Amino acid sequence: MPTSPSEPVEAPQSARYDLAVVGAGPAGLAAAVTAADLGLRCVLLDGGRDTGGQYYRHPAPGLGAARPDRLHHGWSVYTGLADRLAAHERAERVRFRGGHQVWALERTADGFAVHVTRGPEAADRTTVPARSVLLATGAYERQLPFPGWTLPGVVTAGGAQAMLKAGLVLPGRRIVVAGSGPLLLAAASSLVTAGAEVPAVVEATDYLGYARRPGVLAAVPAKLVEGAGHGGVLLRHGVRLRPRSAVVEAHGTERVTAVTVARLDAEWRPVPGTERRIDCDAVAVGHGLLPQIDLATELGAATRTAPDGAVGLRVDARLRTTVPGLWSAGETNGVGGADLAIVEGELAAHAVADRVPKPALLRRRTRLRKFAELMAAAHRPGPGWTGWLRPDTDVCRCEEVPVARIREAVDELGAGDPRTVKLLTRAGMGWCQGRMCGPAVACLAGPGEPGPDRRPLACPVPLSQLAAGPSGEG
Amino acid sequence: MRRTPAELVGAEPGPAHHIEFDGRPVPALPGQSIAAALWADGVLAWRTTRVGGRPRGVFCGIGACFDCLATVDGRPNQRTCLLPAEPGTTVTTQEGNGRADLAV
Ligand SMILES: Cc1cc2nc3c(=O)[nH]c(=O)nc-3n(C[C@H](O)[C@@H](O)[C@H](O)COP(=O)(O)OP(=O)(O)OC[C@H]3O[C@@H](n4cnc5c(N)ncnc54)[C@H](O)[C@@H]3O)c2cc1C
Ligand code: FES
Numbered sequence: 001m002p003t004s005p006s007e008p009v010e011a012p013q014s015a016r017y018d019l020a021v022v023g024a025g026p027a028g029l030a031a032a033v034t035a036a037d038l039g040l041r042c043v044l045l046d047g048g049r050d051t052g053g054q055y056y057r058h059p060a061p062g063l064g065a066a067r068p069d070r071l072h073h074g075w076s077v078y079t080g081l082a083d084r085l086a087a088h089e090r091a092e093r094v095r096f097r098g099g100h101q102v103w104a105l106e107r108t109a110d111g112f113a114v115h116v117t118r119g120p121e122a123a124d125r126t127t128v129p130a131r132s133v134l135l136a137t138g139a140y141e142r143q144l145p146f147p148g149w150t151l152p153g154v155v156t157a158g159g160a161q162a163m164l165k166a167g168l169v170l171p172g173r174r175i176v177v178a179g180s181g182p183l184l185l186a187a188a189s190s191l192v193t194a195g196a197e198v199p200a201v202v203e204a205t206d207y208l209g210y211a212r213r214p215g216v217l218a219a220v221p222a223k224l225v226e227g228a229g230h231g232g233v234l235l236r237h238g239v240r241l242r243p244r245s246a247v248v249e250a251h252g253t254e255r256v257t258a259v260t261v262a263r264l265d266a267e268w269r270p271v272p273g274t275e276r277r278i279d280c281d282a283v284a285v286g287h288g289l290l291p292q293i294d295l296a297t298e299l300g301a302a303t304r305t306a307p308d309g310a311v312g313l314r315v316d317a318r319l320r321t322t323v324p325g326l327w328s329a330g331e332t333n334g335v336g337g338a339d340l341a342i343v344e345g346e347l348a349a350h351a352v353a354d355r356v357p358k359p360a361l362l363r364r365r366t367r368l369r370k371f372a373e374l375m376a377a378a379h380r381p382g383p384g385w386t387g388w389l390r391p392d393t394d395v396c397r398c399e400e401v402p403v404a405r406i407r408e409a410v411d412e413l414g415a416g417d418p419r420t421v422k423l424l425t426r427a428g429m430g431w432c433q434g435r436m437c438g439p440a441v442a443c444l445a446g447p448g449e450p451g452p453d454r455r456p457l458a459c460p461v462p463l464s465q466l467a468a469g470p471s472g473e474g
Numbered sequence: 475m476r477r478t479p480a481e482l483v484g485a486e487p488g489p490a491h492h493i494e495f496d497g498r499p500v501p502a503l504p505g506q507s508i509a510a511a512l513w514a515d516g517v518l519a520w521r522t523t524r525v526g527g528r529p530r531g532v533f534c535g536i537g538a539c540f541d542c543l544a545t546v547d548g549r550p551n552q553r554t555c556l557l558p559a560e561p562g563t564t565v566t567t568q569e570g571n572g573r574a575d576l577a578v
Contacts, residue, residue: 060505066484152518159535167510431540
């Protein structure tokens with residue numbers, strides 16, 4: 001097909017794509033090149049300018065990075081996929097379209113209409129017709145608020161990674177890494193390698209969850225190596241790991257200057273008298289990842305809840321969602337890391353092409369998914385985290401809604417579910433549509449009505465536990 | 475001396491250019507986002523909130539949180555973590571919802 005500058009991304013009706021892949025991270029990239037290998041005509045769409053997704057985010061060419069691999073485990077895996085993509089693009093089997101944000105999927109008589117916006121103005125729209133769609137939109141970070149978390153210099157752990165990997169910049173020189181989950185170790189390890197000082201990695205759990213199921217760990221040696229790699233880097237740089245602790249407050253007026261760290265009990269309730277202050281000029285914080293699945297749930301796709309309360313898409317062994325023609329691979333099926341995302345991308349491509357994958361690939365997926373479930377269980381937020389909130393702590397960053405107003409909506413106005421809280425307080429109705437505050441609002445509001453909630457609960461907390469209230473709540 | 479991210483990856487960027495932040499020049503490297511250029515210059519906040527007038531800058535770094543909004547080349551509410559820093563880009567600290575800046 002000839003290309004010209006004004007060429008629309010749409011295939012002509014007669015030549016609609018066999019497969020539209022949404023998201024060019026490890027999962028989507030692997031899916032698109034595998035599908036093209038198997039003879040499908042694909043379009044690969046991503047809101048970002050380049051392929052790679054979160055894991056393989058890398059400096060723009062203008063930055064002239066000679067050794068981008070120094071910020072990535074398995075960089076050659078990415079370059080291998082990128083080379084295959086380039087070859088398929090030359091042969092016009094795949095089209096990659098960066099800067100194409102998908103805002104809706106619509107079912108049509110013979111497939112899907114994929115609705116896309118291009119460019120910052122969102123007025124520039126187009127529609128891509130495709131016989132089937134693979135959702136590989138990844139995940140976003142789960143945040144739990146704490147006093148001072150809106151101060152400049154407090155950033156998400158993944159955001160610190162992203163700004164470092166793409167822009168080669170750090171938010172400060174002395175960065176406390178805090179929250180829960182394996183991403184914290186990856187972030188801390190990149191930050192110290194890139195020259196920051198990390199006075200502490202503050203992890204809410206005690207990591208015991210992994211140890212309880214050594215069999216699962218042993219089955220995925222690569223994961224152990226990567227974990228040990230981060231551990232080795234942190235040890236070499238003298239980074240102190242503080243398990244079963246949390247940053248319960250960030251201090252400063254115009255920007256963060258210090259944090260208070262406290263020990264947590266098994267329920268994540270801060271233990272009074274254990275507070276200590278750590279000076280820093282930045283904080284990188286995150287509490288795990290949540291699958292980004294709105295495009296599929298809008299179509300009624302069924303979901304499942306992982307052991308850490310995160311809601312992902314329900315898929316079968318062939319990575320099919322419950323919506324005919326809609327497949328899903330990677331973090332959208334539950335958070336499990338880049339290796340699993342690639343395996344699932346390959347498996348999904350086989351399924352779409354109606355080919356039988358190698359049994360080894362299926363076995364690898366099972367192993368990695370088990371590991372993911374184990375990790376999720378180990379890092380499940382405890383209900384006591386609300387114990388570090390204060391009445392004036394902003395829960396919703398966009399609309400600046402403090403804890404007190406949400407408690408008032410629940411206790412005095414009788415709001416029993418996140419949606420009612422939202423309507424009464426505007427929490428979650430701002431720019432980010434509840435991505436940042438959703439989990440916290442859900443915890444504060446109680447579970448509400450059952451059903452596939454699109455802003456997943458941070459923690460599968462029984463209402464009774466919440467009603468008992470954490471010690472020292474305001 | 476600790477090493478820098480650029481040294482880590484052996485970066486040899488093209489020549490630096492400048493963007494303008496609240497009337498003063500801030501250096502930027504080709505390919506950096508506006509937010510990255512500001513971080514490199516030690517600036518962490520370029521917006522004040524509507525209700526409390528509190529300073530904000532990057533939080534998520536990937537376009538999801540909308541905390542990094544600023545007025546860019548006269549257009550309010552632009553996500554600076556996504557927008558590339560082009561030579562001559564003007565960035566103005568955004569107060570509240572930035573509507574006052576629409577007149578610019
Ligand atoms: C901010 C952040 C940083 C992370 N950093 C690391 C790290 O350093 N190390 C690590 O091991 N793991 C990291 N992860 C975990 C990450 O999820 C990896 O496990 C891996 O990248 C997952 O691969 P994926 O293909 O499933 O999704 P992703 O890599 O997340 O890829 C999804 C892609 O879909 C695109 N997308 C999403 N929605 C749309 C849409 N509507 N329209 C068009 N495109 C869309 C996104 O731009 C993205 O490129 C990070 C996660 C996040 C959120
Ligand atoms: S920092 Fe979150 S949108 Fe830019």
